[in-house]
Amino acid sequence: MGRVGVALLVQEFWDRARDRWVLTISALFALLCSAVTLYGKSADEVGTQLTGPSLVTLTSLLVPLVALVLGHDAVVGERERNTLGMLLSLPVSRFEVVLAKFAGRLMALLCSIALGLGAAVAIAHGQSAVLLRLALPTSLLGASFLALGILISSVSRRQVTAASLVVVCWFCLVFFYDLGLLGLLVASDGSVSTGTIGWLVSINPAGLFRTETLRRLSGPGVLEHLGVAVGGPGRVAEVLIWIAWSVLPIGLSGLLLARERDMR
Amino acid sequence: MESLELRKVSVRFGRVSALDSVSIALQRGQAVTLLGPNGAGKSTLLKVLLGLVRSSGQLIVDGTATRADNTFKQQVGYLPEAVAFPENLSGDQVLRFFARARGSSRARVLEVLKRVGLSSAAGRAVRGYSRGMRQRLGLGAAMISEPELLILDEPTGGLDLEGLGVLWSVLTEWRERGRMVLISTHDLSLMEHRVDQMYLLKAGRLITHGSPVSLRHAAAIPVRVDFELVADSALQRAFLSRAESANPSMQLRANTASMQVPAERLLETINLLGAVPGAVAQVRVVEPGLDLVYDELLRRAG
Numbered sequence: 001m002g003r004v005g006v007a008l009l010v011q012e013f014w015d016r017a018r019d020r021w022v023l024t025i026s027a028l029f030a031l032l033c034s035a036v037t038l039y040g041k042s043a044d045e046v047g048t049q050l051t052g053p054s055l056v057t058l059t060s061l062l063v064p065l066v067a068l069v070l071g072h073d074a075v076v077g078e079r080e081r082n083t084l085g086m087l088l089s090l091p092v093s094r095f096e097v098v099l100a101k102f103a104g105r106l107m108a109l110l111c112s113i114a115l116g117l118g119a120a121v122a123i124a125h126g127q128s129a130v131l132l133r134l135a136l137p138t139s140l141l142g143a144s145f146l147a148l149g150i151l152i153s154s155v156s157r158r159q160v161t162a163a164s165l166v167v168v169c170w171f172c173l174v175f176f177y178d179l180g181l182l183g184l185l186v187a188s189d190g191s192v193s194t195g196t197i198g199w200l201v202s203i204n205p206a207g208l209f210r211t212e213t214l215r216r217l218s219g220p221g222v223l224e225h226l227g228v229a230v231g232g233p234g235r236v237a238e239v240l241i242w243i244a245w246s247v248l249p250i251g252l253s254g255l256l257l258a259r260e261r262d263m264r
Numbered sequence: 265m266e267s268l269e270l271r272k273v274s275v276r277f278g279r280v281s282a283l284d285s286v287s288i289a290l291q292r293g294q295a296v297t298l299l300g301p302n303g304a305g306k307s308t309l310l311k312v313l314l315g316l317v318r319s320s321g322q323l324i325v326d327g328t329a330t331r332a333d334n335t336f337k338q339q340v341g342y343l344p345e346a347v348a349f350p351e352n353l354s355g356d357q358v359l360r361f362f363a364r365a366r367g368s369s370r371a372r373v374l375e376v377l378k379r380v381g382l383s384s385a386a387g388r389a390v391r392g393y394s395r396g397m398r399q400r401l402g403l404g405a406a407m408i409s410e411p412e413l414l415i416l417d418e419p420t421g422g423l424d425l426e427g428l429g430v431l432w433s434v435l436t437e438w439r440e441r442g443r444m445v446l447i448s449t450h451d452l453s454l455m456e457h458r459v460d461q462m463y464l465l466k467a468g469r470l471i472t473h474g475s476p477v478s479l480r481h482a483a484a485i486p487v488r489v490d491f492e493l494v495a496d497s498a499l500q501r502a503f504l505s506r507a508e509s510a511n512p513s514m515q516l517r518a519n520t521a522s523m524q525v526p527a528e529r530l531l532e533t534i535n536l537l538g539a540v541p542g543a544v545a546q547v548r549v550v551e552p553g554l555d556l557v558y559d560e561l562l563r564r565a566g
Contacts, residue, residue: 002334007364015350082348086405089314089342089415090365091334261277261318 004092005100012104016070022108025066029116032058037120037131052217055120055131059138060210064145064174067109068166071149074101075257076156095254102150102250109142137213144205144245145170151249154256174206202233205245212238265339265412266292266326268444273312273321275305275468282308283319286470288446288463290413295435295445297455299558300465306448307345309465310415313446314342338366341411345418345448347402351391355382355401358390359408366409373408380404380430395422400430407434414438416447420454432458452554464561471565476554483560485552486524489533492546493519503543507536 001009016022036058040051075098078084087097117135121128149166156162181200184192201207233241268290275283283305290296298306311317315332322329323336330336349358359373377383380400390398399422406414419431435458438445449455455462456476463473472482491507493500504521507514511523511533525533530549537544 003367004365007361010364011361015352018352081350082344082346083350085311085314085316085344086342086347086402088316089337089340089344090362091337092365093334 001096001100001103002092004090005096008087008092008097008100009104009107012101013107016105016108017111022066022070022112025062025069026112026115029062029066029112030119032062033116033120034123037123041124051124052131052134053214055117055134056210056213056217059116059134060141060206061174063109063113063138063142064206065170066112067142067145068149068152068170069163070105070109071102071146072153072156072162072166073159074098074105074150075153075253076159076162077153079157080159094257094260095251098150098154098250098254098257102147105150106143106146109146110139113138113142133216134213137209140242140246141205141209144242145173147246147249147253151253154253173204177204178207199233202238202241205242208233208238208241265444267324268413269322269324270309270312271322271324273309273319275308275312275317275319281468282317283312283468285321286465286468287321288470288473290444290446290461292444293439293442294461295439295447295459296461296463297459298446298448298463298465299450299452300471301562303467304465305468306465307417308468310342310417310446310448313413313415314340338409339412341406341409341414343399343402343406343414343416343419345421347398349390349398349401352389354387354389355393355397356386358401359386359404362405362408368408376404376408379407379434381426396424396427399423400427403431403434412443414443414445416445418449419447420449420451428454452558456554464558464565466562466565469565472561479561480551480554480557481527483552483557484526485556485560486526487530487552488550489523489525489530490548490550491521491536491544492548493521493543494545495519496543499540499543503536503540506539510536 033055036054037051040054075084078087088094092100113135117131117138121131124131148169152165152169153162156165178201181197184200185197198211201211269287270289271287272285273283273287274281274285286305286309288296288298288309298304298309300306308317312319312321313323313332314337323332324330325336353361356373356377359376360370363369363373374383377386380403382397382400382404385393385397390401393401399419403416403419406416414434420428423431435445439460445459447455447459460475461473462476462479464471464479472479474482491503493503500519504514504516507521507523511525514521514523516522523533534547534549537547
């Protein structure tokens with residue numbers, strides 16, 4: 001990344017770090033993580049065992065929303081403010097602009113995640129190692145949804161459209177996707193194999209995060225125990241899925257911006 | 265950079281031709297302005313130079329065909345029309361971003377803030393800036409790296425007298441230091457004595473170009489000569505009789521006789537001064553405003 005890209009990355013990070021909305025949502029995330037951990041700590045053994053899964057559920061709901069909202073105005077905001085032309089008049093490629101925006105915002109998101117999980121780790125002395133294992137998948141989940149938010153920002157002509165689309169996207173991927181798969185399982189009356197269902201769960205970053213972190217936190221049999229007999233995609237496929245969810249939307253955003261004919 | 269040329273540039277947005285084979289050229293130390301009504305293609309031409317709009321045609325720098333790539337853009341500073349910045353940032357933060365991006369020092373940021381008259385407002389958020397202050401901040405951002413070429417799109421918009429003073433001083437400095445300035449503007453009268461070449465565009469086509477003086481000649485609009493006469497009615501009658509025979513379109517208002525004459529007959533008209541000695545107290549030659557020249561040239565272009 002060149003000088004302009006680095007300057008933009010730093011600017012994006014500090015802009016987000018100073019943003020009142022980002023600060024509020026980070027504080028809320030930290031508060032909820034702390035509350036879940038405190039509850040687990042004060043409960044009986046079963047309650048303590050549920051701290052990890054509860055945090056997984058909380059994270060899988062909140063982090064995608066924060067990441068999508070964080071990314072939704074990255075390109076369309078510049079376009080609407082009439083600042084994109086001035087930015088692109090600097091010696092920087094359009095792809096680099098998208099990459100710098102992604103990296104700067106991702107840094108802010110990672111700080112927010114670190115704050116939330118850090119609060120949980122600070123409270124749960126005995127379970128620190130377990131909770132720390134959440135850090136990497138949570139970061140990958142955030143990166144995926146942030147990349148998706150930036151892609152939505154690149155295809156939108158207006159910021160309000162991008163905001164609506166990220167909310168729809170969140171509902172679809174975080175809530176309705178699993179319900180849809182459940183519906184498919186019931187409707188197919190067993191003709192769709194659990195392997196296929198497992199893959200369909202895993203290609204959704206929210207599903208992949210939930211199944212893989214639960215499996216790692218509570219053991220391989222946890223999903224079967226919960227009545228969801230889903231096979232994992234395997235370590236290599238998992239890594240590839242995470243990479244694809246970050247790289248493809250950013251690459252596509254760069255491509256769309258590069259193809260734009262009239263830059264205001 | 266010694267010279268810069270855009271040769272036969274065409275831009276199409278769907279079926280609309282935004283620019284049709286337009287060519288412009290700048291030399292070291294020159295300020296050049298693009299003129300034309302809304303939709304003429306002025307801003308589009310500036311964006312072509314910055315690679316913000318896809319076009320056909322050639323960009324030639326120092327005689328060599330090149331592209332509006334990062335190497336070229338390192339030598340260019342740009343002030344867009346209706347310049348905007350993130351509202352939550354202060355003027356100082358905005359300029360520091362551009363300085364970091366361009367590799368300029370913190371000292372240069374302070375120098376530019378002072379130059380554009382924003383030192384005292386540097387710590388304030390841009391949301392509290394007036395339009396003129398934003399324009400000055402934009403000018404500061406464009407000039408922070410002392411680029412070889414300054415591209416200013418409607419730079420006078422919203423500027424007060426102090427702001428205009430800053431703009432003129434930057435324009436003068438850039439010319440004196442052998443750099444180039446390319447300006448798109450509607451304020452013809454403000455630019456007349458500050459630019460070397462003018463390019464007149466209409467509906468994406470280049471109508472004509474040249475120095476302000478040569479465009480005046482090309483338009484061939486008559487100049488107005490006002491003879492302010494003395495109070496003596498006998499002298500007035502004698503003068504008016506001579507003047508009317510020389511120019512039947514003469515008009516008398518109060519004690520002033522006015523006549524429109526082609527530029528080539530100016531000397532002959534002024535010589536009327538000596539026709540009736542003592543009849544004329546004062547003579548004024550009023551050249552047509554550049555806006556009239558502009559209107560005439562556009563009218564001829566159809």
